[in-house]
Amino acid sequence: MPPKSKVDLYAAIRRDSRAGLSNRALQHKYGVGFRTVRKALTSVWPEPRKKLPPRKTRLDPYKGLVDEMLRADLTAPRKQQHTAKRIFDRLVAEYGAVDVSYGIVRAYVAERRDEIRIAAGRGIAKAFVPQSHRPGAEAEVDFGDVTIRLAGEQVKCCLFSFRLSYSGKAVHRVSASGGQEAFFEGHVHALSVLGGVPTGKVRYDNLNSAVAQVLGFNRARVETERWTAFRSHFDIEVFYCHPGIEGAHEKGGVEGQIGYFRRNHFVPVPEVGSLAELNAMVDRWDEEDDARRIRSRPRTIGEYFAAEQPLLKPLPAEPFETGRLFALRVDRYGQISVRTNHYSVPVRLIGRRVRVMLHASELVVYDDGVEVARHERLMTKAGSRLVLDHYLEALVRKPGALPGSTALEQARSAGKFTPVHDAWWAAACKAHGDRDGTRALIEVLLLGRHMPHEHLVAGLAAALRAGAMTSDAVALEARKAAEADDTSALAASAGPSEPDPFRQPSVASLTERRLAHLPPDTRPLPSVAVYDQLLRRRRPGGRPNPEGEEP
Numbered sequence: 001m002p003p004k005s006k007v008d009l010y011a012a013i014r015r016d017s018r019a020g021l022s023n024r025a026l027q028h029k030y031g032v033g034f035r036t037v038r039k040a041l042t043s044v045w046p047e048p049r050k051k052l053p054p055r056k057t058r059l060d061p062y063k064g065l066v067d068e069m070l071r072a073d074l075t076a077p078r079k080q081q082h083t084a085k086r087i088f089d090r091l092v093a094e095y096g097a098v099d100v101s102y103g104i105v106r107a108y109v110a111e112r113r114d115e116i117r118i119a120a121g122r123g124i125a126k127a128f129v130p131q132s133h134r135p136g137a138e139a140e141v142d143f144g145d146v147t148i149r150l151a152g153e154q155v156k157c158c159l160f161s162f163r164l165s166y167s168g169k170a171v172h173r174v175s176a177s178g179g180q181e182a183f184f185e186g187h188v189h190a191l192s193v194l195g196g197v198p199t200g201k202v203r204y205d206n207l208n209s210a211v212a213q214v215l216g217f218n219r220a221r222v223e224t225e226r227w228t229a230f231r232s233h234f235d236i237e238v239f240y241c242h243p244g245i246e247g248a249h250e251k252g253g254v255e256g257q258i259g260y261f262r263r264n265h266f267v268p269v270p271e272v273g274s275l276a277e278l279n280a281m282v283d284r285w286d287e288e289d290d291a292r293r294i295r296s297r298p299r300t301i302g303e304y305f306a307a308e309q310p311l312l313k314p315l316p317a318e319p320f321e322t323g324r325l326f327a328l329r330v331d332r333y334g335q336i337s338v339r340t341n342h343y344s345v346p347v348r349l350i351g352r353r354v355r356v357m358l359h360a361s362e363l364v365v366y367d368d369g370v371e372v373a374r375h376e377r378l379m380t381k382a383g384s385r386l387v388l389d390h391y392l393e394a395l396v397r398k399p400g401a402l403p404g405s406t407a408l409e410q411a412r413s414a415g416k417f418t419p420v421h422d423a424w425w426a427a428a429c430k431a432h433g434d435r436d437g438t439r440a441l442i443e444v445l446l447l448g449r450h451m452p453h454e455h456l457v458a459g460l461a462a463a464l465r466a467g468a469m470t471s472d473a474v475a476l477e478a479r480k481a482a483e484a485d486d487t488s489a490l491a492a493s494a495g496p497s498e499p500d501p502f503r504q505p506s507v508a509s510l511t512e513r514r515l516a517h518l519p520p521d522t523r524p525l526p527s528v529a530v531y532d533q534l535l536r537r538r539r540p541g542g543r544p545n546p547e548g549e550e551p
């Protein structure tokens with residue numbers, strides 16, 4: 001078997017030479033020349049292959065000109081320096097380098113620009129200095145983009161990440177947007193999970209939720225007022241990175257953490273029904289990540305965090321309102337406009353000013369301190385979210401507006417207006433006419449404010465089977481369905497266990513209780529035949545006797 005490498009060849013030649021083979025025999029056995037045998041007997045290591053001299057190119061006569069242009073850029077304004085395309089154009093136009101291609105110029109400029117800057121003392125080597133972090137002292141915060149399928153539709157959300165620098169423990173939160181309310185809610189959730197606040201600095205980039213203005217090229221920043229109040233409440237010491245891509249390495253831990261979390265938990269794209277369901281999954285993924293090791297660390301993230309958590313500063317006792325408050329007027333369509341999107345409120349509030357608390361994933365509407373509407377936040381722009389129940393008072397007076405209303409279309413899409421509703425509506429319109437049948441349906445929908453949706457649907461189905469096309473019949477059947485559910489739930493909760501003597505008995509009908517304790521009735525049915533003798537006797541002609549006349 002021939003040797004695999006030149007080192008093996010040298011070793012075999014030396015071994016056979018020690019066994020007594022001559023130089024000529026070694027040359028014949030291994031198919032090499034006299035010089036190779038002599039080199040193998042002289043050294044165990046082959047001589048390194050000599051590098052070939054650089055091949056001449058068509059750019060060689062112009063390299064000096066290119067270097068002069070690059071040296072001139074050292075003192076030129078930053079936005080008025082030569083690009084590879086500009087150098088190529090000058091070589092062709094000013095020096096007649098028509099035989100030089102743009103690719104050769106671009107490759108040479110990419111190599112020589114940094115060499116000239118370093119030789120002039122303007123450039124630095126691209127190196128990373130390892131850092132050590134004290135337990136419980138530092139953390140990093142950033143946002144990232146993730147794509148999910150929400151209720152069957154593909155949307156882009158924001159992933160908030162808060163990462164402790166020592167242990168690598170990270171807490172994530174998905175929100176509809178990356179606004180200030182999501183920024184604050186992410187902090188509150190992360191700090192509550194971690195159980196404390198870092199004692200040192202927390203690193204941020206210059207996101208608009210925290211920084212209103214960057215002052216020059218230093219670390220000075222003009223902060224937003226709500227962010228100043230928030231970090232003062234939690235006693236957070238901030239450190240702002242340099243703007244742009246140049247400052248990304250200053251919080252490289254959280255930058256890499258977001259990429260890792262997205263690749264390992266959002267591939268394939270998760271399908272969820274709501275953001276609350278997705279965030280429950282994210283919390284579970286964070287707990288599972290505590291069992292992994294970062295690179296070659298001897299312990300897991302959870303083990304490092306267990307030693308770091310007692311060193312964090314305690315959380316404040318008072319909560320901080322993370323939502324943003326707006327005072328908005330309700331338009332004539334019964335809607336309010338929040339961040340280019342429209343949300344419905346009860347039509348009785350048209351023309352009034354209401355207070356809106358905007359959170360990361362939902363908004364709540366208040367009127368005189370009473371909650372009147374709650375919506376899941378839209379992720380699009382210029383969208384609308386309408387609730388059919390908010391328009392029922394107006395639809396009672398305008399039943400013809402119901403079939404084509406946007407609120408009805410959205411109720412169908414959300415599953416609130418079921419095919420059972422449509423079937424009962426069609427039957428009611430056939431029985432009472434379009435106007436009265438639609439009004440009957442609206443009265444049925446008003447019942448949904450006082451009874452669960454599933455009981456109302458069951459009442460509609462029962463009334464449809466019985467042919468009862470009135471709201472009173474639907475209410476009666478819905479109450480029967482509710483009573484049946486309560487009875488079955490009570491029986492399931494009781495089970496075969498012993499009766500509790502202290503439990504209050506359920507309310508039963510007095511008539512049913514009396515009939516249950518009475519003996520069976522065996523008497524014959526009553527008859528009115530004996531009363532026939534009291535009837536007056538009639539004349540043979542069939543007329544009754546006059547009053548006072550003897551028969």
